[in-house]
Amino acid sequence: MQHRAIGVFDSGVGGLTVFKEIARLLPRENLVYLGDTARVPYGTKSVETVQRYALEAAQFLIDQGVKLLVVACNTASAVALPLLRQHFQLPVIGVIEPGARRAADSRNRRIGVIGTEGTINSQRYPEAIHALIPDAQISSVACPLFVPLAEEGWAEHEIARLTALEYLQPLMAESIDTLVLGCTHYPLLSNTLRRVLGDTVSLVDSATETAKTVQQLIHQYDLENPRAGGQHTFFVTDVPTRFERVGRAFLGKSLGQIEQVQIG
Numbered sequence: 538m539q540h541r542a543i544g545v546f547d548s549g550v551g552g553l554t555v556f557k558e559i560a561r562l563l564p565r566e567n568l569v570y571l572g573d574t575a576r577v578p579y580g581t582k583s584v585e586t587v588q589r590y591a592l593e594a595a596q597f598l599i600d601q602g603v604k605l606l607v608v609a610c611n612t613a614s615a616v617a618l619p620l621l622r623q624h625f626q627l628p629v630i631g632v633i634e635p636g637a638r639r640a641a642d643s644r645n646r647r648i649g650v651i652g653t654e655g656t657i658n659s660q661r662y663p664e665a666i667h668a669l670i671p672d673a674q675i676s677s678v679a680c681p682l683f684v685p686l687a688e689e690g691w692a693e694h695e696i697a698r699l700t701a702l703e704y705l706q707p708l709m710a711e712s713i714d715t716l717v718l719g720c721t722h723y724p725l726l727s728n729t730l731r732r733v734l735g736d737t738v739s740l741v742d743s744a745t746e747t748a749k750t751v752q753q754l755i756h757q758y759d760l761e762n763p764r765a766g767g768q769h770t771f772f773v774t775d776v777p778t779r780f781e782r783v784g785r786a787f788l789g790k791s792l793g794q795i796e797q798v799q800i801g
């Protein structure tokens with residue numbers, strides 16, 4: 538069991554931000570990534586559709602024999618996590634609870650959350666943060682344009698700064714001291730967000746926090762790989778050309794072989 542891989546899935550390329558952090562923190566672990574590129578984006582789809590996609594993506598990774606499942610997509614974590622835990626026996630980690638735990642460090646308890654429409658509409662981040670600090674004042678904004686900007690390689694472009702200024706205005710008016718980056722793509726925009734928000738606002742990167750949770754969980758369940766593995770395998774559900782190109786920018790290196798598969 539310990540030699541098996543950790544399965545990571547996302548709607549597409551964005552989950553590579555989570556994958557990268559897991560690989561950095563756990564270099565001995567074998568990782569299998571599935572990007573559901575044929576059906577991306579999840580962020581604008583209905584709850585029922587995202588739940589169905591998430592079940593199919595999880596089943597594919599379980600068929601690959603993974604020992605633990607990471608839902609590296611905020612939208613899928615927001616709407617499908619209880620369902621996945623109900624359906625499958627293995628430990629399933631989403632990105633919301635880890636991000637919420639970190640956000641609870643807020644000093645003034647005024648917290649901003651940004652994500653896709655699906656994640657923001659689900660209210661999962663405010664629920665998870667309120668479970669930790671009931672009197673937190675939480676303001677949420679969907680920032681759909683950040684996803685194409687990150688994929689286009691324009692995360693630090695002037696257009697990204699102006700877009701961020703527009704989206705974040707209501708959060709700045711609330712004097713937030715913490716901003717949860719509730720979407721896989723947003724860590725790429727960290728520099729731009731810092732330029733807009735200044736140094737006094739802490740950015741909570743769910744990817745880093747999720748990787749720490751994976752580390753704790755494999756230790757807790759005695760699932761750590763005793764051998765030096767570190768093998769990385771990538772699957773996508775559509776032609777890999779774009780995933781390969783954009784993924785290189787997300788991961789900071791070439792992904793190697795990417796296999797196209799059909800799921801569902």
Ligand code: DGL
Nearest residue numbers: 548578579580611612721
């Ligand atoms: N991976 C998605 C998320 O974190 C963003 C892209 C999409 O909408 O599918 O919510």
